[in-house]
Amino acid sequence: MKFLDQAKVFLKSGDGGPGIVAFRREKFIEFGGPDGGDGGKGGDVVIEAVDGLNTLIDYRYQQHFKAPRGGHGMGKDRSGAKGEDIVLKVPVGTQVLDDDQETVLADMVEVGQRVVLLRGGDGGFGNAHYKSATNRAPRQSHPGWPGEERWVWLRLKLIADAGLVGLPNAGKSTFLAASSRAKPKIADYPFTTLQPNLGVVYVGEEEFVLADIPGLIEGAHEGSGLGDRFLGHVERTRVLLHLIDGTQEDVAEAYTIIRGELEAYGNGLDEKQEIIGLNKCDSLDDEEIAEKKAILEELADAPVMVLSGATGIGVPPVLFELLRRIKDAKVEEAEDSAPGRRHPVPVHLGERTMAEPGKELQLGNDHLDQDHPADDEDDEDDNAR
Structure with missing residues (x-):
């Protein structure tokens, strides 16, 4: 179909x-x-x-x-x-x-x-x-x-727990095929994936849904390569797995391009939890892996996981980390939606006021200290009596 x-x-x-x-x-x-x-x-x-x-x-x-x-x-x-x-x-x-x-x-x-x-x-x-x-x-x-x-x-907009993002030919479809029973088209040329794919990943007795979208290019948020439509399929995910092709010369540029597209697209994509994966490590020697991993960790200020979707090296730890992040996100969502949780409520007192996100609106009692004409009249009546 x-x-x-x-x-x-x-x-x-x-x-x-x-x-x-x-x-x-x-x-x-x-x-x-x-x-x-x-x-x-x-x-x-x-x-x-x-x-x-x-x-x-x-x-x-x-x-x-x-x-x-x-x-x-x-x-x-x-x-x-x-x-x-x-x-x-x-x-x-x-x-x-x-x-x-x-x-x-x-x-x-x-x-x-x-x-x-x-x-x-x-x-x-x-x-x-x-x-x-x-x-x-x-x-x-x-x-x-x-x-x-x-x-x-x-x-x-597909509903998945985690989403795969990266440049074309970063190995996203290979990773999806290695971690699930999905069978996306895989080839050694860019833009092999032309439509989003979903796969169910089993980790022990638990499972989650992983979405693979076609590779993004610079200007994707503006519609280049239909990128704006593809990014919509990872809007509902709880965590993103950002795969970077370790065989390319400038891994820093590859990371920066995708991060820039996520920020430009908006809708909270750039604020989602992100796991960075240096893919295709089977084609690199130890020195190259260490060098490119250090570059990415310094740029992203976050740990980088090394893996190979083709051989399966490093894939299980990535899946366990994805599952852990997804479970943590579900717990936070449940706490936020708990019936007894207090949320800031905008209150109108003369002028329109709004509560800032994450803060409760505090109402002082200064208005109780002010003199009211009605109170003064009551005091005068009492004195007259």
Whole structure:
């Protein structure tokens, strides 16, 4: 199945059904009065995250989705049938963006999550709605209210625990194949990987999901080489494994380019935990490994792990470190979302004030020390008594 992570679709909810003009007709009842029912509500447009999908390829071949309109009202005060909802099934991790590709309308992060994107129009009134003491036989009805319509973008951002980043030919796909059962395309030329890949990594009795994205080039955050779309697939990860090809001349430049792209892309990518791996150590001698490792450690001010995805040298320690970082991140997330945890709350006192991240807003009691005219009047009344 081909991989597609972005699609533009047109959505339209159903129009409301028209009300009807009808009158009660029964034997021996000459003037039965109006009994025209209201029209039915139009169908909604709903998006649902489902398990088992990992691409938006279905939306390449069908871009227009229209929900049916509501049914006509009927006599005997019977309302029309509601239009059937239309449900768009998407992979978990799909975002729904407005036509400007910036405003997020929905973020589908859980299996079974459903969001109503467009609501169907209400049904029109039948003539029974218009009856009154002065208009006992109305011959008017409402045609129903129109539904909503809009163009939206569907963008898939894969959900993984860890992500692989690096320049083209850094050995990311080889590492993914060596650490999981994924079978990405591997070759000795740049840009072998043309689409993101996911692999489940087993470490002892535990597991995590690892995402491999195509190699990044300078200017990726601006869209060069589709880099801005590929970086979106590691936005949801908890830790990044930055692989650097040890056989290239300038490892410092390779590290700096990727770090610069992460910072320029934003969305917190440059703030994620990072493990630096000097890859392809099987092609280097001990002196070269020590020299390039020292250069990277001085530049990044962090330890560098040496490995070879092709031979498996150093891969297990990297996997254990990835698992440890992921577990630590999960613990921090659980603590942050604990019910009893206090969070800073913005408070409005005359002027708008905001709490700084990581700090609680402290409210002083200075306002209690101020003299209030009402208090002075109370004191004078007490003295007079």
